[in-house]
Amino acid sequence: MDKQQLFDIDVAVRSWFSTLNVTIPRLIEHMETDTKQNRFDLVTNVDRDIQQNFEQFLQHFYPSHQLLAEEKSNQQIDAYHGHVWVMDPIDGTMNLVKQQTDYCVILAYFVDSEPMLSYIYDYPNGILYKAIKGEGAYANDQPLKPPHTMDIKDAILSFNAQVLNLETVKALFDASFSYRIIGSCGLDSMRVIKGQFGAHVNTNPKPWDIGAQFLFASELGLKMTTLDNEPVDFAKGGPFIISNKGCHQQVLDILNDGDGYQK
Secondary structure, eight states, rough: OHHHHHHHHHHHHHHHHHHHHHHHHHHHHHOOOEEESSTEEEEHHHHHHHHHHHHHHHHHHHHEEEEETTOOOOOOOOSSSSSSEEEEEEEEEHHHHHOOSSEEEEEEEEETEEEEEEEEEGGGTEEEEETTTEEEEEEETEEOOOOOOOGGGOOEEEOOOSSSSSHHHHHHHHHEEEEEESOOHHHHHHHHTTEEEEEEEESSOHHHHHHTHHHHHHHTTTTTETTTTTOOOTTTTOSSSEEOOHHHHHHHHHSSTTTTTTT
């Protein structure tokens, strides 16, 4: 893809993001919450309306582009070919409902399976993180530097202790400097991207949870793999790690020791 075309799409998408500063407060003021698979699997009018808003944006400006997203059926989507957007309209819906903070919008643009543009919008803090293929990564247009190499003993690790066996959790606690979990895959990953965390592990992410992280990782020299140290399929998701290159293998060794990370 021509660089100027990519820059033009970035300008259009950032203009769309700016509209959320008006849309989100209005939606939150009249927030309605439903459940999906269980009482912890929440969805709100904020999720649905933001996604619908972006669908309308694509239909108007880029009608040939496809959208793979959380709050819709994706059966007809051919994610591996052509122009494909991957979206989580609200990543961290439970945080939005229960805390009114620590949630974000995740959006990524792929062309023939190659990540070209990525965005993680930390709306509560007013920070739009973006990555452009071959042009680096930015926070509100200020360049992000590649994180310093970090050993596991100096690293804060991010993972859900409820879905790992106790032996694995203890080993991770013992090997690392500390532990945190924000509860938003995008924001936990962003802590790794900015060098605040050493690694974020998620055992059940969907494509929209991790779509933006591919490009951030490649532009800033991070490792992003399955827990078997294989490439992650952006259209399928599944257990993954995004990590500082200095502690990636150390975390994987612990996760796969003995009976492995699975309960």
